Amino acid sequence: MRIKIDHLKCTGCKLCEVVCSLQHTEAVNLWRSRIRVFIKEDYCLPVIAGPYTEAMCNSKDVVLVEGKEIDGCVVCRASCPAKSIFKEPDTAIPLKCDFCGDPPDPQCVAWCDADALTICD
Amino acid sequence: MFGWKGKMLRIDLSRRNCSVEETPSDLIRDYMGGRGAGLKILFDEIDPMTDPLGPENKLIFATGPLVGTGVPAGGRYIVVSKSPLSGAIANPCCGGYFGPNLKFAGYDLLIIEGKSSEPVYLFIRNDVVEIRPAGQLWGKWATETERLIRSEMSEDFDEWELNNMSIVTIGPAGENLVKFACIMSDGGRAAGRSGLGAVMGSKNLKGLVVSGTGEVKIADVGGFKKAVMDFFEEGRANETLEKRRRWGTWSLPGRANKTGTQAALNFQSGYFEPFTKFEDPDFIRDSIRVRDEACFGCPFACSKRSRIEDLAYPGTTKGPEHESMALLGSNCGIGDLDDIYRANYLCNELGMDTISAGAIISCAMELFEKGYLPEKDIGYPLGFGSNEAMFQLMRKIALREDFGDLLAEGGNALARKYGHPELFMGIKGMGMPAWHPQGVEVIGLQYATNNVGGCHTKATLPFYEGRKDPERHVELTKQDQDYIAVVDSSVLCWIIYHGPLWGEKLLSWLQITTGIDYTENDLSLIGERIWNLERIFNLKAGLSKKDDRLPKRITDEPRVKNQVVHLDRMLPEYYKLRGWDENGIPTPEKLQQLGLEKEGAGI
Known part of the structure; x- marks a missing residue:
């Protein structure tokens, strides 16, 4: 199972961040969420936490999204030493999306009223 | 504590210090939060007769128990103060991410008092509060100020945290104490009415940056999740909300005009012929929309970011909403969508309330057309529909130059000076919004x-x-x-x-x-x-x-x-x-x- 992201449908409401933190911590804390939405002028970019990497990349890439340059670190799913997100704020333990348990039932998808997040196999 | 954070932050700009206080429990019990709690604090702490632009007036940014919880459409904040425009209580509200960020930083309310001796902006990150110099930002337009603040911050924070923080600013209008200046945030959102941008300006406070990394607790998490899911379904079944989702308030100008309840030509009419093209709201959506832009926690995303192809108006802005389209458009005799966009863009960037600005300029237009206001006082003709003159006048109002200085004092001052106070369509000095009361x-x-x-x-x-x-x-x-x-x-x-x-x-x-x-x-x-x-x-x-x-x-x-x-x-x-x-x-x-x-x- 994978979560498909259609960033052009995302409105930036951050309800996915809310429900992810509720699911994993029983409180609303966006910094403990395994999904974060990056908000730009022309579009929003939901990014889902992938595996932790112990080392930073040694090349800083710039990627093009909708014709505009954006820092490659933003779209990278990895939790790494260079990033402030996808880490438990108090302990800095890396966070990773677990599809909300077994059987998988990702709450961010259920709460995405704009259909920017959908399940695909 | 569930809902509330139980703390409020007080910042004294005169003494350059701050303190954290407990949110009093009787305040919560009797006034809930937001507009009520802000009002009670203001009432207790200032003399209602005080000069709204003096250092004794206070500015209270208030959130409530539902802000930042993820309750759908619970992402707003209220600013409470005494209005320089009306002399009455002021409590404009605004969406975006600032309110939730303030909660995540740990505060129900933020009380700003005193007056800084030099331009400053505030940086709040959880329990860190800094007063930073803002001389380099003074005079800058609203979104430019946001951009400059973010670039100043980029040394200390990575892209993600820069993206997460929410910035509140004033434009040149607020700095120059234009009485209907507004407080802008998140790239074009406004706590619009009542002129509280001027109160911020009077305190030499150019902006506020808030980044919160804390949590908000909910009493019944299971019940909450279920209720939100149910709410999505109810929303889908609700025709009005579905209209909001697609068009925001853009479905209204055409409808109001069709039923004859649209403010037109300084409220001389309820109908403006060029607005008939807006009866199909997709016309507006297809012409200028960039994307739907939700406030925190709102599935409906009724606000629309927009853009036109004009190098003199670079970037994007928010809106124009129905009220802005009416007051800057039909009420000033302007029917071209691009021109309405330009006027709205200027208001957002200069930091002026679109409704008040439209009301005052339309009053000047009627005074001019009836011959009460001589052309030599303005410097150029200002009949209904004069788009370029209007754009020029807006800049002059914000900078208080020439004729703009008088308009910056509000509609009553203008109409009285030319001997026709009845021609300003305002209540308590504040211009009326879009719906013509004679229609409903x-x-x-x-x-x-x-x-x-x-x-x-x-x-x-x-x-x-x-x-x-x-x-x-x-x-x-x-x-x-x-x-x-x-x-x-x-x-x-x-x-x-x-x-x-x-x-x-x-x-x-x-x-x-x-x-x-x-x-x-x-x-x-x-x-x-x-x-x-x-x-x-x-x-x-x-x-x-x-x-x-x-x-x-x-x-x-x-x-x-x-x-x-x-x-x-x-x-x-x-x-x-x-x-x-x-x-x-x-x-x-x-x-x-x-x-x-x-x-x-x-x-």
């Missing part, structure tokens, strides 16, 4: 009795059953004013939560989130208490019954549907229903019922 009479009563002045946000437009029954106008107005006071104190979005069914919804969100067993009666009492305390503030600030009136054009000259607003009939009924005497002063019995004996002493 109850709106007239709502505008006239509004504590902040001519504003559409403190009682929703009449969506209730019985709106066509004049007998029920007074009752519905009071009921809705009290209800919206609670919505603004929770703080939910009144644009989504208005109409007859929403009271129950608000009640259940409050119960689930805070774990307190509120009843409908509790809420209506809180709402009524807030409304009455605002009234007491206004009375003590020198306002009286004579300020609860509409422009003569609305009550005496039938311009729309051959109707006038019978305020003379409705106002005494309204006072009576409110438990106020014939002069609009709350009676001792009413004060006692609401627990406002101390506050109401001596009015």
